[in-house]
Amino acid sequence: DTAVSQTPKYLVTQMGNDKSIKCEQNLGHDTMYWYKQDSKKFLKIMFSYNNKELIINETVPNRFSPKSPDKAHLNLHINSLELGDSAVYFCASSRGLAGGNEQFFGPGTRLTVL
Amino acid sequence: QQQVKQSPQSLIVQKGGISIINCAYENTAFDYFPWYQQFPGKGPALLIAIRPDVSEKKEGRFTISFNKSAKQFSLHIMDSQPGDSATYFCAASRNNFNKFYFGSGTKLNVKP
Numbered sequence: 001d002t003a004v005s006q007t008p009k010y011l012v013t014q015m016g017n018d019k020s021i022k023c024e025q026n027l028g029h030d031t032m033y034w035y036k037q038d039s040k041k042f043l044k045i046m047f048s049y050n051n052k053e054l055i056i057n058e059t060v061p062n063r064f065s066p067k068s069p070d071k072a073h074l075n076l077h078i079n080s081l082e083l084g085d086s087a088v089y090f091c092a093s094s095r096g097l098a099g100g101n102e103q104f105f106g107p108g109t110r111l112t113v114l
Numbered sequence: 115q116q117q118v119k120q121s122p123q124s125l126i127v128q129k130g131g132i133s134i135i136n137c138a139y140e141n142t143a144f145d146y147f148p149w150y151q152q153f154p155g156k157g158p159a160l161l162i163a164i165r166p167d168v169s170e171k172k173e174g175r176f177t178i179s180f181n182k183s184a185k186q187f188s189l190h191i192m193d194s195q196p197g198d199s200a201t202y203f204c205a206a207s208r209n210n211f212n213k214f215y216f217g218s219g220t221k222l223n224v225k226p
Contacts, residue, residue, distance in 0.1 A: 004157070031212065040218070040219075041152075041201055041218070041219040041221075042216070042218050042219065043158070043203060043216040043219070044216070045213060045214065048212075048213070056213055090157050090158070092157075094212055096212070097211065097212050098209070098210065098211075098212060099145065099146050099207045099208050099209040099210055099211055099212050100145075100146040100163075100165070100207070100209065100212070101212045102148070102160050102163070103160075103212070103214060104159075104160075105150075105157030105158050105159065106157050107155075107156060107157050108155075108156070108157050
């Protein structure tokens with residue numbers, strides 16, 4: 001059973017399009033995250049939700065909009081895609097927001113903007 | 115400004131050798147320091163973690179050494195194996211907030 005799953009695994013699209021990435025966790029966790037991993041492998045937090053409430057909102061263009069319909073799901077919608085959005089996006093989850101909680105990562109979604 | 119600095123960027127070690135990856139941080143409020151391992155095409159996975167109340171933690175061939183006064187911590191992989199070839203990330207977070215600050219990653223290649 002996959003603990004944190006993401007769809008799609010690969011996404012190739014044209015500049016200017018709008019796309020969504022979906023994430024689901026079956027671990028019963030309260031907290032979910034979106035990370036961006038650039039071509040140099042640097043992992044940077046974008047957003048975090050705790051019990052469907054937005055907790056972390058880093059300096060991310062407002063073209064990126066997360067949405068958490070319930071505790072088990074955190075989706076990422078990206079409007080007006082740009083070349084610089086090409087990256088691997090990882091969803092993660094943890095039991096809670098307190099420090100020291102292991103974060104479990106999904107397999108990633110490789111987004112390529114042409 | 116990067117909160118956690120990691121070195122080296124890449125590392126080549128012979129099978130059976132010791133791999134050492136170093137990280138440094140500035141924020142003294144950090145009190146949880148995990149190491150994550152990432153294989154190509156996969157998400158990062160927790161390898162081992164330490165809190166600053168101990169100076170060393172060992173799990174199998176993997177050891178974290180922690181120097182609180184120097185604000186540094188390192189990962190040692192003993193008897194490195196080709197299957198250890200992966201990218202390793204150190205991270206840090208505060209006790210009251212599970213926001214991870216990741217290092218820039220070290221790509222380890224263990225040659226047979």
